[in-house]
Every structure is written in structure tokens, then in C-alpha cells.
Amino acid sequence: MKHKLGNGAYLVTGASKGIGRAITxxxxxxxxxxxxxxxxxxxxxxxAKECREKYGTKSIGTYTCDLSDKAQIIRVAKEIQKKHPALKGIIHVAGYALPGYFGKLKPEDFDKSMRTDYLGAVHLTHSLHSIVAEGGLVAFTSSVVGFMGIFGYTAYAGPKFALIGFAESLRQEFIQRKIQVSVLCPPDTETPGYIEENKTKPYETQVLSENAKLMSAEQVAQKFTKKVEKGKFIITCNAESWMFYHLKGIWPSLVFFVIKGIIKKAQKKFNKAR
Ligand SMILES: NC(=O)c1ccc[n+]([C@@H]2O[C@H](COP(=O)([O-])OP(=O)(O)OC[C@H]3O[C@@H](n4cnc5c(N)ncnc54)[C@H](OP(=O)(O)O)[C@@H]3O)[C@@H](O)[C@H]2O)c1
Structure with missing residues (x-):
């Protein structure tokens, strides 16, 4: 299955900023x-205005919904279905990361993260999958943290790992309808969400981030479109994430060993400076 993007209606969540805006x-x-x-x-x-002016897009609908709220999802899905009886694709991008030391995060932080990043995508897909055309696309946005747990992301890793498992199962059920399922796994990307995330990042997480190269939202969107059209399931965006995705699969203890080394070194430096 190799989905050809364009010519048809795509629902994009999180379309107003960052990676979602670039994909739009x-x-x-x-x-x-x-x-x-x-x-x-x-x-x-x-x-919507940018797309009309820059690309001459004629058909654009905008819908507001808080994806952490199931009742709002059901309401918006009905509205969308009324206006658009067929979709070529659903591209879930909305989401956020709230990093922090596990013990300092509040119980509600885990709930909200799961409701937005995981259940938001699941319920919206559930409400609308029947109108996705044969040969269509359902894409999710996980993260590098969706296949590799990272210090400081205990509230974020759960929903992002869950999305990959959900998508793996859905992919098999959609074979008959020839619907492609893909999961975008961006690395650190310069977006309004990333700026927000940096405000609560523990020191160790910052050090781990320093070792990774920051991408632009446009670069991530370019990787996404190219790899969707190649029929990829997991979409990594740079050589480093590709390498970690495969290494984590075949040699997880080595990945843990490398990360542990970086964390220990960072904590030693931090304790010395105090
Ligand atoms: N940036 C990174 O480094 C990075 C790395 C890996 C994965 N990701 C993932 O990529 C996706 C996009 O991230 P980003 O950095 O581009 O984020 P961003 O700049 O904060 O944009 C997030 C988008 O999602 C919408 N959104 C957020 N919460 C929502 C909710 N509860 N209901 C409906 N819409 C909501 C926002 O609009 P409103 O605020 O108006 O709702 C906005 O359009 C996320 O799933 C994120 O986890 C990002």
C-alpha cells in the first residue's frame, strides 16, 4: 500500500501550529x-488564510475541539461527517509533552496526557474511520519517545508508546479496506510546543536533548509526506532516530547503557556545580 497524497479531503488535527501546520x-x-x-x-x-493565499486551496473547513474531551470529539465528528461524507485521510498531529521528574508530576498530568495524545486520536478515528475511502490514509503522531523511553518523559512515553501499538493493530484490520496506517515519530522539532516543553524539562533531559539535532517543522513535514507516499508504517525523520529505532529493536540493553552513561555524567556535573 502506497498512499498518494492530494486530491481529496484530509482532516488534520493540531493543524494550527508547529508540525501540524507544516503538514497542512x-x-x-x-x-x-x-x-x-x-x-x-x-x-x-x-x-486556512495562508493556504488559500499561498496555494489557492478552495475547500477549507475549520473545527474547534478539545481532543482530551470525548464528548467534544463525538460532537465535532458528527459536524465533520455532515459536511464531508468521504475523507481521503485523517492525520492526527495534536498533542503535547509535559516533561518533569516523575515524583513532581501530578496524577492529573498522566490522565490528561493519555486523554489528549492517545485517547483523543483513538476516539476521533473510531468516530470517523467509516468515511475514510478505500485506499485512504490514517496517520498518527507519536515521537522518538514512542519507541524509546527517555528520562523526564514518564507522562509522555505512555500515550506515545500506546499509539504505536494501537496503530499496529489497526493497520492489520485496515488491510482489507486498503487504508494505509502510518505513525510519524519526530525527534526534537522547533515548534511552539517545543518551546513550552523546554520550560519544565529536568536537567538530565536537557542534557540528553543537547545530544540530538533540532529539526524544523517543515523538515519533519517533508519527511512525513515523502515516507507516507513510500508506504512506510513507522516514519522516522533523521538518521539518528532511524538508528535508535532499529537499535532499540535488536539491542535494547545497549541503548539503555548509552543513555545511562549520559545521565550519570550529567548528574555528576550537576552535583559538583551545587
Ligand atoms: N516538537 C517536538 O519536538 C515533537 C517531537 C516529537 C513528537 N512531537 C509530537 O508532534 C505533535 C505536534 O507537536 P508540536 O510541537 O508541533 O506542537 P505545537 O506546536 O504545540 O502544536 C500543537 C497543535 O495541537 C493542537 N492541540 C494541542 N492540544 C490539543 C487538544 N487538547 N485538542 C485539540 N488540539 C490540540 C494545538 O492547537 P490549540 O492549542 O489551539 O489546541 C496546535 O495546533 C504532538 O503530538 C507532539 O507530541 C513533537
Missing amino acids: HALAAKGADLILLARGKKSLDTV
């Missing part, structure tokens, strides 16, 4: 009709 632009450049979803109306309208 890439879809508009390919002539797709757009259905854009996020919580804030104003920034959605800005992206």
Missing part, C-alpha cells in the same frame, strides 16, 4: 482539500 501546508501544496482541527479558532483561521 504540504498537503495544500499537493492540492488537497483541508479540514483543520484544534482548540483555538483564531490560529486555525490564520492557517
Whole structure:
């Protein structure tokens, strides 16, 4: 299955900022009709205007919904279905990371993260999958943290790992309908969400991040479109994430050993400086 992007309506969640906005632009450049979803109306309208002016996109619908709330998902899915009886694809990008030391995170932080990043995508897919056309696309956004747990991301790793397992099962059920399922796993990417995330990153997480190269949202969107059209399931965006994805699969203890070394060195330096 190799999904060809464009010519049809795509629902993009998290379309108003960062990676979702960049993917929306890439879809508009390919002539797709757009259905854009996020919580804030104003920034959605800005992206819709950008696509009309830059690519001449004619059909753009904007929908507000808080994906952490199941009742809102059911309501918005009905609205979307009324206006768009068939979808070429659903691309779930909405999500956020709240890093922090495990003991300092609140119980609600784990609940909200699961409801937004995991259940939000699951319930929206459940409400709309029946109108995805044969040969269509359902794509999710996990993370490098979705296949490799990282210090400071205990609230984020759960939903992002869960998304990959969910997508793996769904992929098999969608074979008959020739619907491609893909999971985007971005590394650190310069976005408004990343700036927010940096505010609560533990020292050790910052040190681990320093070893990774920051990508732009446009670079990630370019990797996404290219690899979707190649029929890829897991979409990594740079050589480092590709290497860790495969190494984690075949030699997880080596990956843990390398990360443990970096964390121990960082903690030693931190304790010395105090
Ligand atoms: N940036 C990175 O380094 C990075 C790395 C790996 C994976 N990712 C993943 O990539 C995705 C996009 O990240 P990003 O950095 O581009 O984020 P971003 O800049 O914060 O943009 C997030 C988008 O999702 C929407 N959104 C957030 N919470 C929502 C909710 N509860 N309901 C509906 N819409 C919601 C936001 O709009 P509103 O605020 O108006 O709702 C916005 O359009 C996320 O799933 C993130 O986990 C990011």
C-alpha cells in the first residue's frame, strides 16, 4: 500500500501550529482539500488564510475541539461527517509533552496526557474511520519517545508508546479496506510546543536533548509526506532516530547503557556545580 497524497479531503488535527501546520501546508501544496482541527479558532483561521493565499486551496473547513474531551470529539465528528461524507485521510498531529521528574508530576498530568495524545486520536478515528475511502490514509503522531523511553518523559512515553501499538493493530484490520496506517515519530522539532516543553524539562533531559539535532517543522513535514507516499508504517525523520529505532529493536540493553552513561555524567556535573 502506497498512499498518494492530494486530491481529496484530509482532516488534520493540531493543524494550527508547529508540525501540524507544516503538514497542512504540504498537503495544500499537493492540492488537497483541508479540514483543520484544534482548540483555538483564531490560529486555525490564520492557517486556512495562508493556504488559500499561498496555494489557492478552495475547500477549507475549520473545527474547534478539545481532543482530551470525548464528548467534544463525538460532537465535532458528527459536524465533520455532515459536511464531508468521504475523507481521503485523517492525520492526527495534536498533542503535547509535559516533561518533569516523575515524583513532581501530578496524577492529573498522566490522565490528561493519555486523554489528549492517545485517547483523543483513538476516539476521533473510531468516530470517523467509516468515511475514510478505500485506499485512504490514517496517520498518527507519536515521537522518538514512542519507541524509546527517555528520562523526564514518564507522562509522555505512555500515550506515545500506546499509539504505536494501537496503530499496529489497526493497520492489520485496515488491510482489507486498503487504508494505509502510518505513525510519524519526530525527534526534537522547533515548534511552539517545543518551546513550552523546554520550560519544565529536568536537567538530565536537557542534557540528553543537547545530544540530538533540532529539526524544523517543515523538515519533519517533508519527511512525513515523502515516507507516507513510500508506504512506510513507522516514519522516522533523521538518521539518528532511524538508528535508535532499529537499535532499540535488536539491542535494547545497549541503548539503555548509552543513555545511562549520559545521565550519570550529567548528574555528576550537576552535583559538583551545587
Ligand atoms: N516538537 C517536538 O519536538 C515533537 C517531537 C516529537 C513528537 N512531537 C509530537 O508532534 C505533535 C505536534 O507537536 P508540536 O510541537 O508541533 O506542537 P505545537 O506546536 O504545540 O502544536 C500543537 C497543535 O495541537 C493542537 N492541540 C494541542 N492540544 C490539543 C487538544 N487538547 N485538542 C485539540 N488540539 C490540540 C494545538 O492547537 P490549540 O492549542 O489551539 O489546541 C496546535 O495546533 C504532538 O503530538 C507532539 O507530541 C513533537
